[in-house]
Amino acid sequence: xxxxxxxxxxxxxxxxxxxxxxLLGIQKIARSSIGCPDFIWLQHTNDHTxxxxxxxxxxxxxxxxxxxxxxxARDQFLPTLCAGPASEPVVPVxxxxxx
Numbered sequence: 001x002x003x004x005x006x007x008x009x010x011x012x013x014x015x016x017x018x019x020x021x022x023l024l025g026i027q028k029i030a031r032s033s034i035g036c037p038d039f040i041w042l043q044h045t046n047d048h049t050x051x052x053x054x055x056x057x058x059x060x061x062x063x064x065x066x067x068x069x070x071x072x073a074r075d076q077f078l079p080t081l082c083a084g085p086a087s088e089p090v091v092p093v094x095x096x097x098x099x
Contacts, residue, residue, distance in 0.1 A: 001095065002037075003063055007053040007087040015080040016048050022077040023051065026070045030055065035062035049082070 011019040023041045030039035035058040044050040057063040 001091075002056045002058055003060060004038075004056045004090050004092070005053070005087050006090050007055075007085050009051050009053075009085045010047075010082045011049050011051070011077075011080045012082055013049055016043075019051070019077045019080045022073055023053075026073050029070055029073075030066055033062065033066055035059055036066065053087075 009019075020041075020043065027039055027041055030036050036056065037058075038054060038056040040054050042052045042054065044052070057066070
């Protein structure tokens with residue numbers, strides 16, 4: 001089963017361009033990685049300081065490798081955040097096990 005996540009971040013006003021530049025670099029790395037069919041940053045149209053990531057990985061090992069590979073880039077944008085990123089796993093509705 002694919003691992004899928006949504007991550008929400010909010011950057012400080014005036015720091016959006018810097019954050020987006022770094023995030024697009026991370027996105028480029030992820031999209032060229034084996035095992036990552038989806039990785040896209042979305043900027044909210046009603047609040048340009050809010051960004052949401054949708055990503056899917058075919059294994060935890062490949063996700064962990066991506067995280068390790070992008071530590072320097074993440075360290076560049078973390079100071080632009082208002083608060084720490086909030087990430088949560090998600091699954092397609094059709095893959096959800098009934099409770």
